[in-house]
Every structure is written in C-alpha cells, then in structure tokens.
Amino acid sequence: MFEHDFLALFPEIFLINATIILLIYGVVFSTSKKYDYPPLVCNVSWLGLLSVLITILLVASSTPLTVANLFYNNLIIDNFTYFCQIFLLISTASTIVMCLGYFKEESLNAFESIVLILLSTCSMLFMISAYDLIAMYLAIELQSLCFYVIAASKRDSEFSTEAGLKYFILGAFSSGILLFGCSMIYGFTGVTNFEELAKIFTGYEITLFGAQSSGIFMGILFIAVGFLFKITAVPFHMWAPDVYEGSPTLVTAFFSIAPKISILANMVRVFIYSFYDPTWQQLFFFCSIASMILGALAAMAQNKVKRLLAYSSIGHVGYLFIGFSCGTIEGIQSLLIGVFIYVLMTINVFAIVLALRQNRFKYIADLGALAKTNPILAITLSITMFSYAGIPPLAGFCSKFYLFFAALGCGAYLLALIGVVTSVISCFYYIRFVKIMYFDTPKKWILYKAMDREKSLLLAITLFLISFFFLYPSPLFLVSHQMALSLCL
Amino acid sequence: MEFAPICVYLVISLLFSLILIGVSFLFASSPNSAYPEKLSAYECGFDPFDDARSRFDIRFYLVSILFIIFDLEVTFLFPWAVSLNKIGLFGFWSMIIFLLILTIGFLYEWKKGALDWE
Numbered sequence: 103m104f105e106h107d108f109l110a111l112f113p114e115i116f117l118i119n120a121t122i123i124l125l126i127y128g129v130v131f132s133t134s135k136k137y138d139y140p141p142l143v144c145n146v147s148w149l150g151l152l153s154v155l156i157t158i159l160l161v162a163s164s165t166p167l168t169v170a171n172l173f174y175n176n177l178i179i180d181n182f183t184y185f186c187q188i189f190l191l192i193s194t195a196s197t198i199v200m201c202l203g204y205f206k207e208e209s210l211n212a213f214e215s216i217v218l219i220l221l222s223t224c225s226m227l228f229m230i231s232a233y234d235l236i237a238m239y240l241a242i243e244l245q246s247l248c249f250y251v252i253a254a255s256k257r258d259s260e261f262s263t264e265a266g267l268k269y270f271i272l273g274a275f276s277s278g279i280l281l282f283g284c285s286m287i288y289g290f291t292g293v294t295n296f297e298e299l300a301k302i303f304t305g306y307e308i309t310l311f312g313a314q315s316s317g318i319f320m321g322i323l324f325i326a327v328g329f330l331f332k333i334t335a336v337p338f339h340m341w342a343p344d345v346y347e348g349s350p351t352l353v354t355a356f357f358s359i360a361p362k363i364s365i366l367a368n369m370v371r372v373f374i375y376s377f378y379d380p381t382w383q384q385l386f387f388f389c390s391i392a393s394m395i396l397g398a399l400a401a402m403a404q405n406k407v408k409r410l411l412a413y414s415s416i417g418h419v420g421y422l423f424i425g426f427s428c429g430t431i432e433g434i435q436s437l438l439i440g441v442f443i444y445v446l447m448t449i450n451v452f453a454i455v456l457a458l459r460q461n462r463f464k465y466i467a468d469l470g471a472l473a474k475t476n477p478i479l480a481i482t483l484s485i486t487m488f489s490y491a492g493i494p495p496l497a498g499f500c501s502k503f504y505l506f507f508a509a510l511g512c513g514a515y516l517l518a519l520i521g522v523v524t525s526v527i528s529c530f531y532y533i534r535f536v537k538i539m540y541f542d543t544p545k546k547w548i549l550y551k552a553m554d555r556e557k558s559l560l561l562a563i564t565l566f567l568i569s570f571f572f573l574y575p576s577p578l579f580l581v582s583h584q585m586a587l588s589l590c591l
Numbered sequence: 592m593e594f595a596p597i598c599v600y601l602v603i604s605l606l607f608s609l610i611l612i613g614v615s616f617l618f619a620s621s622p623n624s625a626y627p628e629k630l631s632a633y634e635c636g637f638d639p640f641d642d643a644r645s646r647f648d649i650r651f652y653l654v655s656i657l658f659i660i661f662d663l664e665v666t667f668l669f670p671w672a673v674s675l676n677k678i679g680l681f682g683f684w685s686m687i688i689f690l691l692i693l694t695i696g697f698l699y700e701w702k703k704g705a706l707d708w709e
Binding site: 129 | 692695698699702703704
C-alpha cells in the first residue's frame with residue numbers, strides 16, 4: 103500500500119530504529135552489575151553521532167529534484183526538504199560532537215539526553231517535511247516534549263529545573279495557541295492539507311474587516327503567534343533568555359541551533375506556500391523590526407555569556423524575518439542563506455563556550471586576557487564575533503548584506519534601514535568580547551583547560567567556513583535558490 | 592439516547608446514597624456527643640509521634656505516569672480491536688509497531704527499575 107512511501111522515509115525509519123537500539127543498549131548496560139554500572143553517555147553519544155552521520159548519508163543518497171507526497175499527502179519530499187534535512191542533520195551532528203567532551207568531564211551519567219536529542223532530531227526531520235496541519239503539529243509537539251525534558255535534565259541545579267519549567271509552560275501555551283489557530287483554519291475551510299489550503303487561499307485577501315472571513319484571519323493570526331513563540335521573535339521572546347541561561351550549556355547549544363532550522367523551514371512552508379498574502383506579512387514586518395531593536399539594545403546590558411547569546415539569537419531571528427516579510431524569491435533565498443550562516447556561527451560560538459566552561463565560564467569578564475593565555479582561541483572568538491556583528495569580509499556580513507539587499511529589492515526600505523542601524527548598534531557588544539580578551543587585565547587570571555580534539559576540529563572547520571565564505575559563495579547561493587524555487591513554484 | 596437511563600440512574604443512586612448517610616443521623620442516640628478525645632487522630636491509641644507532613648514518595652508519581660501512558664495505549668487499542676476485520680494485515684501490523692514502541696518504553700522502565708517497589 104505504502105511501499106514507496108516507506109522507501110522514501112528510510113532515513114527517518116533508520117534514525118528511529120537506531121534511537122531505540124541505543125536506548126535499549128544504554129539502559130541494559132548502564133544498569134548491569136556485571137560491568138559495574140558503567141556511565142554509558144560517551145559510548146551512546148559516539149554511537150548517536152554515527153547514526154546521525156548514517157542518516158545524513160541516507161538522506162543525501164535519495165535523489166533530489168523529485169517531489170513526492172507521502173502518506174495521503176501528510177508529508178512531502180522535495181528539494182527544499184532535502185537540503186533542509188541534510189542541513190539539520192549536520193547541525194545536530196556538530197552539536198553532538200561539541201558535547202562529547204562535556205559528558206566526559208561533567209560525570210553526567212544520563213545517556214537519555216543523547217537519545218532524546220536523536221528523537222527530537224527525528225521529529226524535526228518530520229517537521230521539515232510536514233505537509234499537513236496535523237502532521238506539523240504532531241512533529242512540533244514531539245520535538246518540544248524532548249526539549250522540555252533535556253532542558254530540565256540537570257536535576258541538581260535549580261536553574262536547570264526553573265528553565266525546564268518555564269520552557270514547558272510557555273511551550274505548552276504556544277502549542278495551544280498554534281493548535282487553536284489550526285482548528286480555526288480547519289473549522290472555516292474544512293481542510294488541513296497545505297496543498298488544499300494553498301488552493302483555497304490563492305487570491306483570497308485575508309483581511310479582518312473586509313468582506314472575507316474573519317475566522318480565517320484569526321486562525322492565521324494564531325498560527326503565526328504560535329510560531330513566533332517557538333522561534334523567539336520579539337513580542338513573544340520572554341522565555342528565551344531565562345531558558346538559554348538556565349539549561350545545561352550543551353542543551354542551550356542544541357536549542358539555539360537545530361530548532362531554528364526546522365521551525366523556519368516549517369514557517370516558510372506554511373506562510374509562503376499555503377497562506378501567501380500581504381496581510382500576515384505586516385505581522386512579520388513588525389516582529390522583524392521589534393526583534394532587531396530588542397536584540398541590539400537588550401544584549402548591551404548583559405554580563406552573562408549565555409544570556410547575551412540568547413539576545414543575540416533574538417536579534418538574528420529579526421534579521422532572518424527581513425527575508426521572510428519580503429515574501430519574494432530573493433527574500434526566501436536570503437532567509438535560507440541567513441539561517442545557514444547563523445547556524446554556522448552559533449556552532450562556533452557554542453563550541454568555544456563549551457570549551458571554556460570547566461572553570462564555570464559564566465560572565466563575559468571571565469574572558470579577560472584570553473589573548474595571552476590562549477591566543478588562537480581568542481582569535482577564533484574574535485573572528486566569530488566580528489562575523490556576528492557583520493564586519494565585511496566574513497560570512498555574517500554576506501548574510502546580512504544579502505538580507506538587506508532583498509529588503510531593498512522588494513521596497514521595504516524601513517526594514518533595511520532599521521536592520522543596518524541595529525546591526526551597527528550590536529557591533530558594540532560583539533566587539534566588547536574582543537576588547538575584554540585583548541585589552542583588559544583581569545583581577546584574577548583564569549586558566550582554561552585545553553579543549554578536546556573533536557571540538558577543535560569543529561571550531562577549525564566552522565572558522566574556515568566563516569572566514570573564507572566570501573571567496574566561493576556560489577554553492578550556497580545555488581542551493582538556497584533551488585530551495586526557494588522549489589517552494590515558490 | 593441510551594445515555595438517558597444512565598443519567599436517571601446516576602441521580603437515583605445519588606439520592607439513595609444520601610438517604611443511607613442521612614438515616615444514621617436520624618436514629619443516633621445523642622447527636623452531639625463529640626468531645627476532644629473522640630476527635631483526636633487515631634494512631635494505635637498513642638498520641639501522634641511526629642508531624643503529619645511526610646516526604647511524598649516519588650514512586651507514586653512514577654506509577655501514575657505509567658498508568659496514564661498505558662491507559663492511553665488502551666484507548667488506541669479499542670478502535671483497532673473493533674475494526675480488526677476491516678483494516679486487514681496492514682492495520683494489524685501498524686498497531687503491532689505501535690505496541691512494539693510502547694514495549695520498548697516499558698522495557699526501559701523495567702531495566703531502569705521504575706517498577707520496583709523496594
């Protein structure tokens with residue numbers, strides 16, 4: 103009945119099976135008296151990394167350039183999902199690579215967190231290829247459930263517990279809003295499939311007080327608000343700094359990297375493909391401006407590293423929404439490029455934060471004189487910070503430039519103006535890192551332990567990509583153009 | 592429509608139980624015979640040794656969460672069991688996969704020791 107569908111879903115099936123096997127392996131051997139109750143978290147994370155890599159191969163080996171609707175149109179596979187899934191899996195793999203050392207030092211004997219990371223990766227794969235409101239909601243919920251658990255995974259830290267609770271309450275609230283939006287849409291149209299919705303909404307003009315249905319307007323509004331909660335755009339961002347700060351660092355890294363890709367992919371699918379209309383674009387226009395301004399201003403007052411990175415990610419969501427609120431092909435393409443480069447830079451920063459964390463690296467001031475104690479790491483961090491800030495020859499500049507270019511191309515001059523201004527403001531706090539590392543003499547010198555090989559490789563690769571992106575950007579531009587085309591055509 | 596007798600039944604049984612409770616008040620010899628000794632907590636004849644508040648055992652939560660999970664499993668099993676002759680082998684195996692995943696969760700709990708009570 104569904105033979106071809108199962109073939110097309112082979113990567114997901116593989117990943118689920120691998121997760122299950124890892125779960126059983128972990129629980130059987132970590133409770134075995136014969137082996138003296140070994141902490142299996144390192145083994146399980148290496149095996150998890152291996153299974154993510156195999157999943158990348160499986161996704162990549164399926165032929166692109168085909169469009170397939172699976173399981174009664176519940177899932178779709180096309181160019182967009184193909185590249186998004188590969189990208190998501192790569193970012194998950196690099197998160198696991200980052201936290202290998204963390205597990206070793208932290209004597210944290212919870213292999214379940216790796217199992218949960220794999221499960222949430224799988225649900226994010228489904229999220230990217232979801233083609234129906236129900237499938238979308240189920241995938242989002244599976245992902246969020248895994249996240250609630252790993253946010254609260256450090257039981258002896260009250261920050262982690264608080265973060266988990268906050269994340270759970272606000273996540274459940276936003277899921278409720280999203281679900282209410284979905285049911286409004288279903289109630290007023292009678293369909294949940296994205297393709298059917300796209301057919302209904304072509305030339306529809308969703309206005310609140312116009313002649314058209316206000317129920318559909320409310321539905322789209324609620325879905326948008328639910329998504330904005332999930333992606334931490336500004337009026338709905340309040341949970342992000344606390345959760346980012348409270349959760350264990352590797353969890354923060356995972357939160358700020360992987361779900362951004364999948365939720366943005368899902369949002370683009372819903373709002374560009376199904377509900378394409380200028381009305382909701384005003385909403386994203388507003389959120390984009392607000393996120394950029396808040397990200398720039400609030401991060402200035404932060405002293406803690408993870409909190410600062412949370413605000414910086416809020417600001418970056420604002421920049422990404424520039425591409426979204428244009429709604430043109432260039433806009434979508436620039437959004438995708440922006441996501442790619444943002445994830446690249448975030449992987450780099452969090453690898454550094456995780457490498458420095460042995461001495462409770464919590465405040466920015468702890469970086470003092472890093473240029474003397476570890477000059478190469480200091481250079482890496484400065485280059486990444488310059489790239490975040492958007493200093494010319496680096497990757498971050500290219501992404502922001504292309505986003506502003508797309509905004510100018512579709513006539514959103516205000517967006518481009520505010521984007522440039524906030525990006526100049528945010529230079530202040532990104533460059534503060536560099537100032538602290540190179541010019542401050544701290545009261546007490548902190549010597550950090552050397553990082554492990556996996557993290558240094560990851561840092562080297564991402565740093566290379568960040569600094570030499572401008573020499574050969576065409577592959578990324580081609581791929582993102584292909585993705586945008588497959589979505590819009 | 593078949594819920595109407597059940598509603599009537601609920602009301603009648605509520606009335607009946609109220610009557611059963613009330614009758615003992617009617618025939619009690621001295622209704623206001625409560626005095627402090629009679630109202631004190633019964634702890635095998637002694638005065639209570641320590642505070643009534645004790646730490647709540649986490650195992651109760653575990654058991655209730657497990658109950659919720661497997662209760663949900665049963666709700667999925669009902670429609671499957673009723674329509675088994677219509678859905679064929681494919682429906683059968685779909686449910687088997689669902690059950691397998693739940694069984695793996697159960698195995699995890701078992702090995703983790705969530706089901707041990709001492």
